[in-house]
Amino acid sequence: MSKNIRAEEIDVKRLEIERSDYYESLDKEIEEAYTIAAEAKKKGLDFSESVEIPRASDLASRTEKLLEDPYLYVDPDNRTKQPLKIEGHLRELLQKHDRESAAIMIAIHVTKEMHSATGDRRRAIDSGLRVGLAVLTEAVLVAPLDGIGEVRIMSNSDGSEFLSIDFCGPIRAAGGTAQALGVLIGDILRREIGVGRYIPTVPEVERVKEEFGLYRANLQFKPEPEETDLIVNECPVMINGEETERMECAGYKEVRNIVNDNGSFRTRVRGGVMLVIAEGLCLKAPKIRSHTERLRVPGWDFISKFADKKKGGKSETTELKSRVLEKEGRYMEDVIAGRPVFGEPREPGGFRLRYGRSRATGLAAAGLNPITMDALGGFLSVGTQMKIEGPGKACAVTPCVDIDGPTVLLSNGEFVRVGSQEEWKRCEGELLSIWDAGEILLGYGEFLENNKSLSPSSYSVDWWSVDLADSLDSHKKIESFAEIIGVKVEKLPPGMPFNGAISRGGESRLERSLRRRSWISYLKNLDLSWDMVKEICESFGTAVPPPWNLWWSDLPIQFLPPLADEIVSNGKIEGSSLRIGGSVEGWPYSFDKDSIGVSNPILGEWPRWTEVYRHGLVKSSLMTLGLVHHHDGSDIVIPLHWEGLLDGLGLGEADGRVIVRREVDSLVSQTVGKVSDVLNSKISEDGEKRVVDDYLVERSLSLVRKVSELPRWEDSVPCRIGARMGRPEKSGVREMSPMVHSLFPIGENGGPQRLVSEASSRGAIRVTVGPRICQKCGRETPHVTCHHRPDPKEPIECGGRTLAGPSRNKRGRRKGEITAVNLGSILEVKRRKLGLDRIPSKIKAVKGLVSKDQAPEQIEKGILRGLHGLSVFRDGTARFDMSDVPVTHFRPSEIGTSWKRLVELGYTHDHDGEPLKNDEQLLELLPQDFIPSRLASTHLLSTCSFVDDLLVRFYEMSPFYMAKSLEDIVGHIAIGLAPHTSGGVACRIIGWTDASAGYAHPLFHAAKRRNCDGDEDSIMMLMDGLLNFTQTILPANRGGRMDAPLVLTTRLNPSEIDKEALNVDCAWFYSRDFFESTLDRPHPKDIRGLMDIVEGRLGMIGEIRGYGWTHDSGPLDAGPENSSYKTLVTMKDKLDSQLSLGKVLRSVAADRVAKQVIESHFLPDMRGNLMAYTRQKIRCVKCGESYRRMPLAGKCIKNKPASGGFSGGELDSGCGGNVVLTVSEGAVRKYIQITEDIMSEFGIDDYTKHRVGWMSSSVDSLFNNDKVTVMTLEDFI
Template structure:
């Protein structure tokens, strides 16, 4: 890239740019508000002032929202100051405590102080834009434990749902911090109080994201230092624990269940972060919850921690029929994780190659919500062309990766199966935000480039790289990497140097490296084989390696291609099923999307595809999705590894990148013939796996027998205790003691067992990669260590928010307007209509009219209205009625004539759509001019009189002018004068940083 180094970090310019931007926002807001104020002051509308109040920031909003709880306490400034140094959640905690302390000093009222603090905390958490801080918390109460000490009880109500799980859980935490600050005791629930919550969970029927088990409820209710309480929201009554101390009545309390289920249980990892950082006592139980699922099932066999990534299938809950699953957790074929952040991305958004979107039968498009396995629950999808697209199998047997949309369009009709979804790009911050451990990354070009960059230490290294790659000297910065690294220490040059290092990295990342080059580079710097030559070894079972090697030994090299004769003898393309994409569900819970593949095909095909046979016993071990029955040994192995190939008659031809296959398996080429080097290590490894499996099976059997013994002893002891008439607790204890009395002598050979477990786990994670690393001279890194289970969430669209029946005017014309409800039709016959509208009275002429401005003419034949402002007309018993409307005759034709003149129109638009009737209580029609104007501009009104457009909410931080179709002149006008490198904006391909409040429609 050219133009490097002309400008660095221009702090002054950036500062003035953002100031100008904020001033511009302020000025424009001011202008619009005064325009709106002026318009409203004319009194043509019901309200005479602008209803939406303005608050400058979160601090200001919080103070305004909670005015009635704060007793004049000013908090905006301290929130503002704290937000400068702390994140929102920490600020919420600290300010909440501070507010309750101040309220305590002011009023001496504990209850009121807690109430105010808690609401402020919740307001900050929810950006002070929801009603949750007002209506989500009913009241806080100080109740008594059995021992007479006072504890805090917080009533949660339905509207707390809108605050989301994090805020719900945080509210409890904040409540507890205030509690301990005010010296109140911890809540000690009685047995009945705990059981009551369990019963309520059992009875609750509304949808919940998570329903804890009785054991989990037990832990939470017993350990939570404040009482999560609430008003009844459901009609269902508890039967077992209806009258319980501290709980108002017998019905189910929805708020309590929400806060425990969706809040404390689901958001435990987020709470844990704060609990540990702020060192809050009494919340150890939350760590237990957060770590749930992180430990293996055999967590008590202490020393052994598996390397295998724990999968989590919660994303599959509440799946809706018709919305596809794109991959199960860590199953080959699903989306492979790639770390990074595309420009059109941010939190809760993931990048995907546009071809992957198309390949998923267009179920995914920009902005579609996907439910994902990790790190969060869901994400919006955005396009990113720099990552892998899908690998597909065509009807002629060709197996190919498609990264370009053009390519996809060419071959789409021939696609018979999608073998691999491609990559899914997620940011590191996504893991941080969700407080989840990172999972291993695939070996990617960015990683490779970073290793190379670090390895270039002198001119000799650099020359080596130039002669062993097609790196173009003119495409990289003039300054050498080692020089740049040295200059990083200089503060003044820092930014410029960073940019240049980045340019180096970018050039290296995009290098096209051939096999000889990657071997030379790997050997010189001891770095792994380039990602483009790195098959997915860890997907391939070691068991088939001996047969695969035998098969490859017969291959020949022709014109730089590898020909494997008769490898697809008898192969037929999977049949096309002409229907929507099907999700094939096969054993081994493999359900990645296999499009157009016919399952019945498998049964009818000949037993053996290709001339290379494989042991029956091994076939049984392989997962059916491996496809060996359908594609034969060689082809299914190549597809598993992700190696592109095509057919030539009954032969498989691999055009390029086959050298890595031979190298990995330690096969040498001599005179274009392949020679097997040795298979000893593979056989040893297979033997080792067999032995380990044996050891583990014996241990499992031993444990099963032991547990059965314990169970029998427990039942016996419990039965006899029950017969003696012991209570529940005593019975349980007797059972436990009996079970414990049977000793576990431990495994026969503990060390052997541990080694076996480690070996099997390692084999599970690495599969063939382990053996490749052993027998190849080169270094290999895992190219597909983690796949993320995902399925389609809800589809998104952007569209005007309209009523089902589009309307320009919220004006009732009953059936006068015909089926189209047109004003023109309504006045075409008689000129007057009789409709139901609310009565108002003119302050000027005292006559009645439904309009906000009196429509009566002063002189009958002159198109001039009285125009007096009106007020609601009084009617006896009006407050008892549901609606205020009365059947009224309106001279609509005359009114429209007056409005046409006052709006300065020659003629009215032909199609002004109105309403049949009004559903509001007062039933006053809108000023009809609004409808005329909306019809002219072709915008339709929502039922509350607003004109809305719902957009897909997807984060984007940078853009190129070309991508958004805005001219450079206009962008400069909007303040986008320089690109991210500080260069003046001149080309529509420069990358610009989006201003914080701007959006791209």
């Protein structure tokens, strides 16, 4: 499909007007906030007299603002000269070229400009490299700032020059592609500027190989020593880095060129080097090769070896592609206690794959029926992370009511497909087994993003509806279809579902698209009878749709003859039901292998999932086929959809009796014999392999296709997806640990709780702060405004604005020095200034500052935060974290905002273009609108009150928010920020959800460089960020600028955000061609032309509006309010629930889960706790001082410095506080008893028992007296 066709299928004119009005409204709100904040900043009460979060509307603007200070200044020490302006040129490059090419071009441009202006080659390359890396990372990461350390021009052993780039820890967030391209850009720039290539010495190569052996952090790929040797020798640039690990190298400890700026050797492991080589150059070799070949960069031939290896090389012979889906068990490697397994890899009973996208899925989020979320122990809630078998590694859970829920077996034998919450409540108390977990909704885009081949689609009602719609291509067929289903043609949707016009003269593509949607929706919701289904199948060539299309591919083919015989012998039709007499006499059973009435299985044993020994052949077969039934005495009664069973078994109906229409015994014997012969021949030929392959994939379905009267049957369960619980959903305040209100240092003077009130009672306290000089009186002070009193008798401060003074600390990266601060007198002045009756009793501060200037935040802000019970994060803002969940459409009733208020916010029409007039209409979410959790309401209201108080009492201005209720916050602007980024994204709050997650547009999440696989991000109110954020108080350590809003994106541009969002599905339905193509398991790229995804809409209004969805979500907050993992209190309760759920899930072997919990959680935890106990420090309960060894005095011996003054004074006596252990015996023993209980109940293997026993003995040996008791003969008399 072309872009023009897609464009004409949406209401372009209306959507463009709405977009224009929306961005105009956003810009107006943001401009108003910036104007007020700028006025407040000009009062000189903050570190800066201007707002420190610059605005940027696109990638070019973000890049310039992120790197302007200091990397684009020609002379960073002389700011009178204008910095290099790159915004306009970069914007032009991005319009003409892809992002990677534009990054390389702008890097070359900046390098040349900087070299021309300064003549400094090193600095020119440094600036260009950082600009290029910023473009590659959408200028929202800290990687260009902190991910690259020093860029140096060094000397080879022969005296020639080469370029060395220090990669640091924060480069990890950039991803492998950007890491590797950073090296490539560095090579291109050094060529442009005339720097030679790197020629490594043997020690330099061997050092990197040694570091890979010592590096313990996770790597997606770890190269072999020979591969490391090749990369280091051939790479034209030296990949260098700062020391990040504690482990020191031994063999090649001091190596030339692996040094710091001061010449000292880097002897410890360099994590950045490991990341760039392993996850960059090795793992992303194919992408790098495409760029080096396109740009014809010499010296990069070595990368081709890794690119070919990544592809797996080319085989001379074409091997048969197996139809059996491979099992991917990686997600089962780290099973955590209390977090259940919901399905083992590809195991029947696990989640069945359903293709599509709901309003709240996409961008790695998956849909589950809310009843499934309840049935699985309540462990899944909106936003809960699941680790899944594929296509990705993980997903966030969201509700979807248009897919199947669980199928369960009750203690009375009833087998139920649960379709409502009321029915689940009825079943919950009698639950014997969760036979099938239901469906999981995943879109085509998930497979495309993860580069995984498509799995075969089940023949769902989605496939059936488009199958039928494509066949209804004439008026005659429409009339025939209406006759079959017993309705008048006038009652059908107008026109034809495919290409017919409603009236002469034609129709627009938009009208045609709406008509086809209307038809498919109608067909999906038809209530058919078996006779209708047969006629439709025979007349229009569709396959048998669910629920008559049973799970035939799960049923062993050898079960069919005895099952058919039993139904013929004892079955009879009573009205609309099928009764099979005497088939569950004495149920449940405990059969052995020889007593179930079936010949020996082909593959050695019957599949575990049939549970045939427990339920008998008939009942087991019916459940394996997913056929709902119940017991009536010793009879089985199948009330509905049994007709498909009879037809598939070659049976028929006559006068209420079941008759044989076609014998299946001979066909089964023929198939079994053929498969057995092939297995006994040890399989050599492709044809023989295909026989076994077909059997494993189709089982009974192959026979059904032969004996059925109907022309076509498709597999209803071709793909199961295993899963387990990952992280629980999150919705909580982002706090420092421990929580603080003020970023003001009080040292150890605040007691264990770090209370300002306690510190102020001690007179002048000594803290480490940076010097500042008052511009009014010239005196030194650590505060933003001078605290000195012109008249010591009057509580009035000088109040002059201060600037950072020269540091007297010549060593270290921080400027602070020990200074006496009379906190009590300062607080009294601040109290009067703020107009408070008294200072809040519980204001918690920090012990010390870690910023470069070590300048304390204005204590007035801490006082007001304490007044409003508001915590502060390390950058001065108040944050609230929520799990990321996508949504593209919503109803006003779902978010608690009236339709009239939404009209004021720009939602004038619903998604169908109808004027908004009630709370139940469906609206398409505007891309920067946000729906936070109601759990954030208290925090956000407190933030608004704090900001208003700050404006009124501190800045002496008018309040801004005046919010008294949640409705008052609706319409205000917030900032969304991901923890690993440094760029915030503006969003507008439009309502609230009861879920513990934050709903936003997929584009908004991608703009934060996030997806929705269980990640969590924070929001802060815009005015709070503008007034309180400052770079002056950010930590000075590497990566300290991460998780800080260094720049604010005010408008989303889909072409400039994370590319994962471009793979989000936008269609209202998937085509028949798509469903049929999945049977061959193609790569998603091969059928991209069949799909409507965001990438195909770039450059049109459709890139942000007019999205479609294939399945309805139902209420956005459906399902459990919180995961059971959060509501259950003790670990024993969580583990009991986990294993209890494992016992009732057919797709899970509880004993395997128990074993995995012990091996992946309890044993490592016990070992770690034991090691921690032996290495622990001891701590003083009074002053907090810690010691590696117990002081000989048996108590704390820390000397207390005298209060007051800058230096000198006698030392007081020692603290004398009690010292206690930091790791207790209980912490070491906490999992021993519970582990032994699990082993006793589940019969864990001997090897695991011995490991646990050895660990238990080690713990006993540590805490119990091992002294040998000497025995005499008298002791035995």
